[in-house]
Amino acid sequence: MPLPDDLLAHLSARFGERFSTALPVREQHGKDESHFPACPPEAVVFAQSTEEVADAVKACAGSGVPVIAFGTGTSLEGHVAALQGGVCIDVTGMNRVLEVRAEDLDVSVQPGVTRKQLNEYLRDTGLFFPIDPGADASLGGMAATRASGTNAVRYGTMRENVLSLQVVLPDGRVIRTAGRARKSSAGYDLTRLFVGSEGTLGIITELTLRLHGIPEAISAAVCPFPSIEAAVNTVILTIQSGVPVARIEFLDKVMVGAVNRYSKTSHQEAPTLFFEFHGSPASVREQAEKVEAIAAEFGAEGFQWATGTEERTKLWAARHNAYYAGVALRPGCRAWTTDACVPISRLAECLLETEEDLKTTSLISAIVGHVGDGNFHVMLLVDPASPEEAAEAERINHRIVRRALAMDGTCTGEHGVGHGKMAFLEEEYGEALDVMRAVKRAIDPAGIMNPGKIVIP
Amino acid sequence: MPLPDDLLAHLSARFGERFSTALPVREQHGKDESHFPACPPEAVVFAQSTEEVADAVKACAGSGVPVIAFGTGTSLEGHVAALQGGVCIDVTGMNRVLEVRAEDLDVSVQPGVTRKQLNEYLRDTGLFFPIDPGADASLGGMAATRASGTNAVRYGTMRENVLSLQVVLPDGRVIRTAGRARKSSAGYDLTRLFVGSEGTLGIITELTLRLHGIPEAISAAVCPFPSIEAAVNTVILTIQSGVPVARIEFLDKVMVGAVNRYSKTSHQEAPTLFFEFHGSPASVREQAEKVEAIAAEFGAEGFQWATGTEERTKLWAARHNAYYAGVALRPGCRAWTTDACVPISRLAECLLETEEDLKTTSLISAIVGHVGDGNFHVMLLVDPASPEEAAEAERINHRIVRRALAMDGTCTGEHGVGHGKMAFLEEEYGEALDVMRAVKRAIDPAGIMNPGKIVIP
Missing domain, CATH: 3.30.43.10 (Uridine Diphospho-n-acetylenolpyruvylglucosamine Reductase, domain 2)
Structure with a gap:
């Protein structure tokens, strides 16, 4: 209208x-x-x-x-x-970094600042902002969707890294959700209420974010495994052993091949883990040794280390370009990306059953996963002109979501609900969804904020 | 009625x-x-x-x-x-540990289970639950008040350590706020909404909590400082240097004296820091060396180390009994405890100005602080029969709260709002408090859940 x-x-x-x-x-x-x-x-x-x-x-x-x-x-x-x-x-024009407070390890930014822009700005401070979804997204959007990425296993998601928000409410009033104290028990957690609310309760116009010190030492490694199970069991034991790994990412065989072609790398085409370790030189060495020993238990050989900055950057650029590498497997297609997340003890089972599903489809598919969190994505490559292919992708997505929910997981680990995942929330939350509806009605009684997303009040 | x-x-x-x-x-x-x-x-x-x-x-x-x-x-x-x-x-009769899932590092408990009871139960698993307010509180109450304690600087508060809650809503319906996935972006963060809601939105009847591996090595130390400023500057530089210290606690001179008398210890009566380091043996050694060097920069001498379990337990028992040691300074009195929390860069200033305030009162007072988070408590010892002393404690508390708010901090770091801190929320949140009121009205329209706490809808 x-x-x-x-x-x-x-x-x-x-x-x-x-x-x-x-x-x-x-x-x-x-x-x-x-x-x-x-x-x-x-x-x-x-x-x-x-x-x-x-x-x-x-x-x-x-x-x-x-x-x-x-x-x-x-x-x-x-x-x-x-x-x-x-x-x-x-809000992309609202793209200024407002104040870096190195002494408090925090920063205030406008919502249009992107994650890469922020880290570029921080370059000389010894600090960085760890949350890294695939895209160079805006920080306002990342907070609105409760985004995460490869560093979440160590540094948390936007949930843990937003200290305070300025929000324009549906009636135009401007509020601030919290001060800058590291902790507070002063009433309802408004910051966490707006993080992940996807513009349905208000518009984020300023963010105060936690920063982290750039670790003294960083080392990265890539390692092929004889099977998905071996790779995932390595992840599970690593997490359970309390190794404070910074990144632990899984790529299936198809995805490694896609990355090789797209990023001109030559990784062995097998289920593969990418690791990164942060800490003091001694601690990084210790973590690496522990993880290499765990991987060896599960039959891995051929850890390939990248310790120099350039080597590491190249390694992670290849991982970060996995989405585009995947899409390039079938020119002209669009990617239908799933986003299940399960308790880590169920991850191997969930991935193996999903692999069986993928054998039943003619769609090209590839898997990447932030496996340290129990989160993985299946990319299904779909001809945008084919309703049959869309229906097929939807069928597989449904199976994956239902499987994750049956394992006490979630339909979306980091992509949010939008209108694409709304149908699953009833199943995930049951009557708790009524509480979300009540909150939506209370804060946006006229229903004008991004209507048709998350819940229909 | x-x-x-x-x-x-x-x-x-x-x-x-x-x-x-x-x-x-x-x-x-x-x-x-x-x-x-x-x-x-x-x-x-x-x-x-x-x-x-x-x-x-x-x-x-x-x-x-x-x-x-x-x-x-x-x-x-x-x-x-x-x-x-x-x-x-x-709900103290609901005191069963329902299921420990060591492989997922989580546990489900009934709300009446206390923190010590849970850790006792976990004894043989190699896991522990880190949140430790002074009292042996129930976990339901700890979630309801968003409690923390001495370990928060490393392990976070109840906000970060609750994975999911079962809640009885004001109309008697039972909901579950989330599954057990480590992260999720599936709609509004109901778990975080109920954590810290103090029974005003519903009653917590089950909790799923994150557990942590007991560190391979732990060492603790106590160190007197020439001044409050020297102690706090040591804290600030430690946090800013990214040392992953597990605990860093401050006691002022009066409090150290009280602890000595109450717990039969013989610490030097001076502004004092208690430290604890968790990690691998090498990492713990490294952290300890770094912090000792930082403390030396600020004139500290006489780090006293406790590495054996018994020694450490004794050290921390003395710290944990500080509240009771403080109360014992004046038999028959009650403690009026403040709970300000500020950005760490403002902590020294906040504590020093507070010390000046305390010189203006005849009330006996002592300071303890979870200083790694910027949080500290002043205990004011008040004759329960004296309205003048109560008014005097209130006056000092107001000054401390106003000071913390002016420094972009919070009126309550970990004790919650109850009815004692309600008067300050308007000042802390401004119009954002209307959002809390709207949430309260939406979820508890009849206003029957713990009325008169947090906000008046």
Whole structure:
């Protein structure tokens, strides 16, 4: 439905050239990197300050018009689709690092700052921000979807690394969810309520994030295994032994092949683990020795070490490009990416049963996993023009989700709900979903914030 | 106001001898360990299962009667005071450890299990639960108040160590907030919403908690400093250097004296830090050397090491008994305990200004602090019969809270809000407090869950 004339006039007058109803702009803002079809908003506001976001939200609230926040558009469950039309607020222009407080190991940023931009900015401070989803996503979007990535096994997810948020509420008021103390027991945990709320309760306009010291020593390794089971059992024993590994990533044989072709590497095409160890030189050596011994128990040979910065960067670039390497396996396709996460004791079983599923499909598929957390992704390569292939991917995704839920896991470890995973929440939460609905109704009674995502109130 | 006759009859029939309206029972359930006066409920139900809690809540909800959960009664902000009468549900009978899953490093427990009971139970597993408030509190109560303690600097608080909760909602329905996956981005973070909600949104009837491997090596040390500033600067530099210290606790000169007398120790009476290091033998040695070097920079001499289990236990027992040692400084008194927490860069300033405040009062006072988190407590010893002394303690507490808030800290690091800290939340959160009110109204529309705590909806 088109926007009311008075709202159009108001936003146009308020934002001038930073307000657009041009179709290409709208189309670009209605889709993410998922397989879901684009669903453009009626208009886009390019906001440059909290005040501007608040003004735009207030104007939309006055007309009962939906509001959808937009960062880098790299989400994977249709989070930015304007399912009920409305106004998209693009915050990529709010991209300043506001204050680094090295002495407190924290930083305040605007929501459009991307993770790579932040780490580039921090370069000379000896500090870094560890959360690294595949894309160079905006930090606002990462908080909104409770993102994580390869470092979560040691450093946690956005849940653990956001200290405080500034949020524009659905009525345009601006709040701050917490101070900067490392811990607090002062009432309901508003910070954690907005982390993962996907723009359905408010729009994040500033974030205060925890930083970590760059470790004195870092070493990385890659190691092929005789089977998926051997690789996963190595992971399980490593975690259970309390080795404080920083990264422990799994790639299946297909994915290693894809990475080799895409990144011009020559890893042995077998189920493979990528490791990284952080700490003092002695501690890193000790961790590495322990893990190598565990891997040997499960038949691994050929640990290949990367200790120099350049070597390590190359190794991890190959891992980080796995998504694009996977997509390149079938030119013209789109990736349908699953995101199950299970208790680690169930991971081998979950992956092996999933491997059996994949044998039943003609779709090309590859597996990558943040296995230290029990989280893995199956990439299913689908012809965007084929409804049969989409249905087939959906079938496999359903099986994987149901399996994860039966193992007391979750339908989404780090990609969020968007509209793509909503159907599974009833099964995952049962009546607890009513509490989410009640929270949504309480904070956004008019239902204008990113409607049709997470829960239908 | 007395309970309606039909509710009395119903609860009495349902719970038999485990329902009581006897004054001594009610009085015992209306007070905690704080300076606040007792405020007994009208009746007490001793529940033994989730179903019983749900039945009791349903019955109370039917009559619009308040419900207050009760564990060990060791809270410090009047959390269990029945300000509007009602029924107290004592869950101490729900004290079974339900399932230890060593392979997933987690455990499910009933809410009445205490932290010491759990660690005793885990004795032969090589695992432990690190959160250790002063009291041997129930785990349900610890989750409800978002408790922490001496290990939080390394292991986090209840916020980071609860994986999932079973909760009885205000209408008697039973929900589970999450599965057991280590991470999830599946919608609003219900687990974190109930952690710290102090029984105002529902009653916790089961908890799944993260466990940690008992470190291969542990060493502890105690070290006197020439000044508070020297001690705190040592803490700040230790944290900033990224030393993964497990515990770093501060005691002021008065408190060290109190501990010496109470626990028959002979520590030098000076501002003192207690340290503990966890890890491999090499890593523990390395951490200890780094911290000793940092302390030396600030003029510390005389690190006294405790590496054997018995020595360490003795050292930490003395620290853990600090509360009781403090109270013993003035027989017959009650302790008024503050709980400010600030960003670590402001800690020295905050403590030094607080020390100046304490020079202006005739009350005996002592300071202990979980200083690695920026959190400290001033114990003010107050004659319970003297309104003047209470007013004086309140005056000092206000000054400390205002100072912490001005430094972007919090009015309560780990004790929670209860009714004792409610007056400060407006100042700490501003309009964000409206979001808490909206959440309270949404989940507990009749306002029967522990009314008069955290927020007035």
